[in-house]
Amino acid sequence: MSTSEFxxxxxxxxxxxxxxxxxxxxxxxxxxxxxxxxRCKGCKTYQWGxxxxxxxxxxxxxxxxxxxxxxxxxxxxRAWHPVHPALKDHGxxxxxxxxxxxxxxxxxxxxxxxxxxxxxxxxxxxxxxxxHHTGSKMPYTLVHWRVTK
Amino acid sequence: xxxRSLRGKTAVVGVGETTYYKRGGAPDAEFxxxxxxxxxxxxxxxxxxxxxxxFSSYSNDRNDPSRIxxxxxxxxxxxxxxxxxxxxxxxxxxxxxxxxxxxxxxxxVVVVFRALAQGQFARFGxxxxxxxxxxxxAYSMPYGVMSPAQMFAMRCTRxxxxxxxxxxxxxxxxxxxxxxxxxxxxxxxxxxPLTPEAYDNARWIVEPYQLYDCCMENDGAAALVIVxxxxxxxxxxxxxYILGATSGSEYRNAAPSHNAPLYATSSFTSLAPxxxxxxxxxxxxxxxxxxxxxxxxxxxxxxxxxxxxxHEEANSFMTTENFLxxxxxxxxxxxxxxxxxxxxxxxxxxTEAVRQIxxxxxxxxxxxxxxxxxxxxMVTPVSNSIFGSRETL
Ligand SMILES: [Zn+2]
Numbered sequence: 001m002s003t004s005e006f007x008x009x010x011x012x013x014x015x016x017x018x019x020x021x022x023x024x025x026x027x028x029x030x031x032x033x034x035x036x037x038x039r040c041k042g043c044k045t046y047q048w049g050x051x052x053x054x055x056x057x058x059x060x061x062x063x064x065x066x067x068x069x070x071x072x073x074x075x076x077x078r079a080w081h082p083v084h085p086a087l088k089d090h091g092x093x094x095x096x097x098x099x100x101x102x103x104x105x106x107x108x109x110x111x112x113x114x115x116x117x118x119x120x121x122x123x124x125x126x127x128x129x130x131x132h133h134t135g136s137k138m139p140y141t142l143v144h145w146r147v148t149k
Numbered sequence: 150x151x152x153r154s155l156r157g158k159t160a161v162v163g164v165g166e167t168t169y170y171k172r173g174g175a176p177d178a179e180f181x182x183x184x185x186x187x188x189x190x191x192x193x194x195x196x197x198x199x200x201x202x203x204f205s206s207y208s209n210d211r212n213d214p215s216r217i218x219x220x221x222x223x224x225x226x227x228x229x230x231x232x233x234x235x236x237x238x239x240x241x242x243x244x245x246x247x248x249x250x251x252x253x254x255x256x257x258v259v260v261v262f263r264a265l266a267q268g269q270f271a272r273f274g275x276x277x278x279x280x281x282x283x284x285x286x287a288y289s290m291p292y293g294v295m296s297p298a299q300m301f302a303m304r305c306t307r308x309x310x311x312x313x314x315x316x317x318x319x320x321x322x323x324x325x326x327x328x329x330x331x332x333x334x335x336x337x338x339x340x341x342p343l344t345p346e347a348y349d350n351a352r353w354i355v356e357p358y359q360l361y362d363c364c365m366e367n368d369g370a371a372a373l374v375i376v377x378x379x380x381x382x383x384x385x386x387x388x389x390y391i392l393g394a395t396s397g398s399e400y401r402n403a404a405p406s407h408n409a410p411l412y413a414t415s416s417f418t419s420l421a422p423x424x425x426x427x428x429x430x431x432x433x434x435x436x437x438x439x440x441x442x443x444x445x446x447x448x449x450x451x452x453x454x455x456x457x458x459x460h461e462e463a464n465s466f467m468t469t470e471n472f473l474x475x476x477x478x479x480x481x482x483x484x485x486x487x488x489x490x491x492x493x494x495x496x497x498x499x500t501e502a503v504r505q506i507x508x509x510x511x512x513x514x515x516x517x518x519x520x521x522x523x524x525x526x527m528v529t530p531v532s533n534s535i536f537g538s539r540e541t542l
Contacts, residue, residue: 012276015283077306084295111293122306
């Protein structure tokens with residue numbers, strides 16, 4: 001799934017690929033609606049966020065693998081107090097920490113789409129929604145989540 | 150006792166602080182605040198400040214030991230130590246580093262200090278203003294996870310979910326801490342009591358934290374002086390012997406994008422046993438606890454991880470009454486702490502722990518002999534410390 005509607009107002013710090021190239025495959029993936037994460041070629045351990053070395057076997061030969069863009073809600077927060085000028089008068093928004101059981105239980109942070117005042121259930125199934133900011137000077141994509149049945 | 154243990158080899162012999170101010174309210178520059186607190190701690194110890202030969206701080210304190218030494222005409226600087234990372238989680242770590250230097254003969258009189266002037270410099274509680282972010286934070290900041298409250302709230306949500314602990318425990322921490330501040334003239338919230346209704350009716354900052362679950366932001370400085378146990382005997386104040394002090398965190402606690410394997414912790418599960426082992430005491434022996442409140446939920450986790458109660462007992466154990474200095478089972482944050490005395494980045498918790506050993510607390514626990522501090526829950530590294538009176542040696 002992808003969307004051109006923005007969950008949070010523009011003006012927050014935009015994500016940029018690391019200058020050293022570490023996470024280039026991830027950002028290229030999300031730009032075409034694919035979730036691509038690190039998986040060690042040696043010991044097959046999934047790893048997120050990205051590292052230069054496998055934390056398990058210390059191999060530097062870390063591959064990238066496309067994983068199904070789905071998961072379960074591991075934790076969440078609902079932010080009310082704006083700590084950035086772009087969020088002033090915006091109202092509450094939901095952040096979820098999503099676990100990917102099919103990818104070594106790695107976790108990713110995103111926003112939960114839908115009513116910002118909705119009830120949130122830890123353990124609920126969610127799917128990724130790719131939010132493309134193509135109009136930016138440096139185009140980027142955010143990965144949000146939406147509850148599925 | 151292993152010869153390599155810190156237990157009883159050093160003591161805090163002086164504590165001092167500036168007036169504590171609201172954020173941006175300090176009339177002095179941050180460097181001046183630091184100097185004033187250091188001079189106050191030396192005065193309290195009865196030690197000539199020129200005799201200080203080491204400094205220990207944390208959270209990248211901006212006030213450089215060499216510059217302080219020049220300003221104060223210190224005879225010879227032998228030790229300048231910064232605890233790496235973890236913000237306020239470095240408080241007891243800075244004590245451990247200072248005590249290690251004194252115990253090993255690297256230096257003789259080491260000052261631990263922290264100074265903050267958030268009017269002069271940037272605030273903690275605001276998001277960054279840059280237009281782009283790369284690296285680990287690129288996976289959280291664009292989603293509105295920017296302030297410390299927003300960075301730690303999901304650890305607490307998960308903890309409440311896993312354990313069935315209720316937010317009434319958060320409320321108990323906040324109410325007891327505020328109650329203690331009402332007896333402490335140094336406290337920024339002195340004369341501003343918090344009622345249960347006001348706690349309940351306060352706005353959400355980020356669920357599960359309401360306003361009074363969050364620390365203040367303040368200006369000021371605090372300092373303490375550490376010398377060897379031998380030297381401590383001859384000084385004017387009753388020494389608070391350092392029975393133990395540790396720092397660190399669990400396996401891969403800093404795994405990026407909230408991937409710490411032990412997520413629903415305050416990062417103390419590996420430190421607590423090490424601290425008790427070093428100090429040769431257990432939670433039952435602790436008379437009074439100062440537990441760093443960046444957010445009340447972190448205090449609840451810290452208390453459990455240090456063995457004062459189990460997850461199952463938390464809802465019944467963690468009441469306002471049990472946290473009060475007067476008659477409580479676990480007197481907590483007896484100066485008002487980060488919530489209501491001053492957000493001196495947790496160093497005010499350590500000066501208060503020392504005052505409890507001396508019998509000088511504004512909420513004195515009767516005959517307090519073992520006084521404990523946990524510094525900076527949910528960050529990494531965190532740290533903790535235990536101070537004891539002479540009879541505990
Ligand atoms: Zn590997």
